[in-house]
Amino acid sequence: MEVPFATNFNDYVALMAANSPHTLVMDWWRRLDLALREYVALRQVVGPRNRRAMEEAVSLDRALGSGFADCIRRLRLLRNQVAHEPIYHQSSEDATGYARHAFTLIAALGRRVSRLEGIHDRTGNPALEGNHDRK
Numbered sequence: 731m732e733v734p735f736a737t738n739f740n741d742y743v744a745l746m747a748a749n750s751p752h753t754l755v756m757d758w759w760r761r762l763d764l765a766l767r768e769y770v771a772l773r774q775v776v777g778p779r780n781r782r783a784m785e786e787a788v789s790l791d792r793a794l795g796s797g798f799a800d801c802i803r804r805l806r807l808l809r810n811q812v813a814h815e816p817i818y819h820q821s822s823e824d825a826t827g828y829a830r831h832a833f834t835l836i837a838a839l840g841r842r843v844s845r846l847e848g849i850h851d852r853t854g855n856p857a858l859e860g861n862h863d864r865k
Contacts, residue, residue: 743829751825752812758832759809765839772846
């Protein structure tokens with residue numbers, strides 16, 4: 731038996747969504763969570779275990795904003811349903827949408843972290859620069 735191997739995002743998401751949509755949601759939440767933890771660690775504003783505080787830190791960053799934080803919150807709540815409800819139907823289409831949305835948020839967080847790292851290199855204090863560096 732030959733096992734299919736995904737070589738890009740679309741193939742991976744399609745393969746996982748068809749075989750295990752719940753796993754796809756859990757996978758992409760983990761990826762988003764790691765990106766969010768990296769952002770929060772760089773900003774040095776809250777601990778990585780306080781979800782509401784992390785989302786609040788994102789909402790206060792004018793480069794990301796409250797809408798961005800709301801998206802993270804919605805994905806977190808959906809992930810929690812998938813992980814903790816005894817019976818939760820997750821279609822492959824829903825899981826694919828979740829993965830795409832998480833991927834977009836991860837990319838935005840990555841760009842923001844890169845920008846903040848550049849500021850940190852120049853000023854030595856990313857926590858103070860986070861809301862005032864838009865050009």
